[in-house]
Amino acid sequence: MKEIKVAEITKTIRKLCIDANYYLSGDIRNKLTKSREKETWDIAKGVLDKILINADIARNEKMPMCQDTGMTCVFIEIGQEVHVVGGSLEDAINKGVAAGYEDGFLRKSVVKDPIDRVNTKDNTPAIIYYDIVQGDKFKITVAPKGFGSENMSQIKMLKPSDGLKGVKEFILKVVKEAGPNPCPPIVVGVGIGGTFDKAANLAKRAAVRPTEEVSSKPFYANLEKELKEEINKLGIGPQGFGGKTTALAVNIETYPTHIAGLPVAVNINCHAARHATKEL
Structure with missing residues (x-):
């Protein structure tokens, strides 16, 4: 049985939180670029140009693409043959989110209670989705969701x-x-x-x-x-x-x-x- 330490999960989540906010994914960049080529409206072309320039600045300067760095959605695909060791999986995920938002200088947007509206100050808890799959795969997708x-x-x-x-x-x-x-x-x-x-x-x-x-x-x-x-x-x-x-x-x-x-x-x-x- 494959063992994965919670410390490794926390480390990975931290990096993914930063990467998702700093770096536009390749598929989205391709779509934006192709859309720009097909546009005939000058204002639309200009807006798409600015979106791509903004993404380049974020990547090069290592800063968020948007001031709303989102509520962190985390998708976990965990194989039946995987054993998570060293602590709680959920705690490990939330520790990774907290570290990513602190170290990446990402805006912390989560409030503890939907009515009281007091900020949790570390962007946790994350919204976590678990899927149990066959084998020993452990796949993590982090998707910060702006509101x-x-x-x-x-x-x-x-x-x-x-x-x-x-x-x-x-x-x-x-x-x-x-x-x-x-x-x-x-x-x-x-x-x-x-x-x-x-x-x-x-x-x-x-x-x-x-x-x-x-x-x-x-x-x-x-x-x-x-x-x-x-x-x-x-x-x-x-x-x-x-x-x-x-x-x-x-x-x-x-x-x-x-x-x-x-x-x-x-x-x-x-x-x-x-x-x-x-x-x-």
């Missing part, structure tokens, strides 16, 4: 009779209502199926899926393409100034659901769609 985009997310419990038409209409409605608020061009994560909470979880996972990956199900791969085209026809454009580029990607994840339900959740990521991954 300019998070606040634009919605969920709706559609009726089965609403069908595909209702699903499309709801997704487009969410993006229209979001407008410029989530700092477009955006990544649109969609979760369809399961229960109320499962749909939201699927949407969150879809929002951090690499934008160059399409759904493994041909029907949903085509739906992703169709929805992206429809969203980009809305003309919201980069930072809301108009143009062809409102969405960099639409990612859809699905799950079986009840005969009486059709849950649909939309989780929006800003143009940075920050995430960093490492396998131990």
Whole structure:
């Protein structure tokens, strides 16, 4: 059985928190660059140029791409043959987040209670998702989630009779209502199926899926393409100034659901769609 020490997990989480905030991922940079090449609206081109320049400054000067360094979402894929030793896994994750936000000079945005609003002063606790998988893999993805985009997310419990038409209409409605608020061009994560909470979880996972990956199900791969085209026809454009580029990607994840339900959740990521991954 493979053993992983909690100290190694803490060290890795610390670095991933910093990397995700400092360095624009390659897939997002490619999407932004290609979108810039296709734009015909000068203002949209200029905004995309500035986004890329901002990312270059952040990388070169080792500073956050955005002042909102997010609430830290951590996805853990842990193999059944992995034994975590030396302490609590959850404590190790939160220690890594605290260290990353302190050492990386990242804004600490988490409050202890949603009503009292007292800052925890270390950006913990993280939002942690665990997946048990086969083998001895231990994969960590850190995705700092800013709330300019998070606040634009919605969920709706559609009726089965609403069908595909209702699903499309709801997704487009969410993006229209979001407008410029989530700092477009955006990544649109969609979760369809399961229960109320499962749909939201699927949407969150879809929002951090690499934008160059399409759904493994041909029907949903085509739906992703169709929805992206429809969203980009809305003309919201980069930072809301108009143009062809409102969405960099639409990612859809699905799950079986009840005969009486059709849950649909939309989780929006800003143009940075920050995430960093490492396998131990």
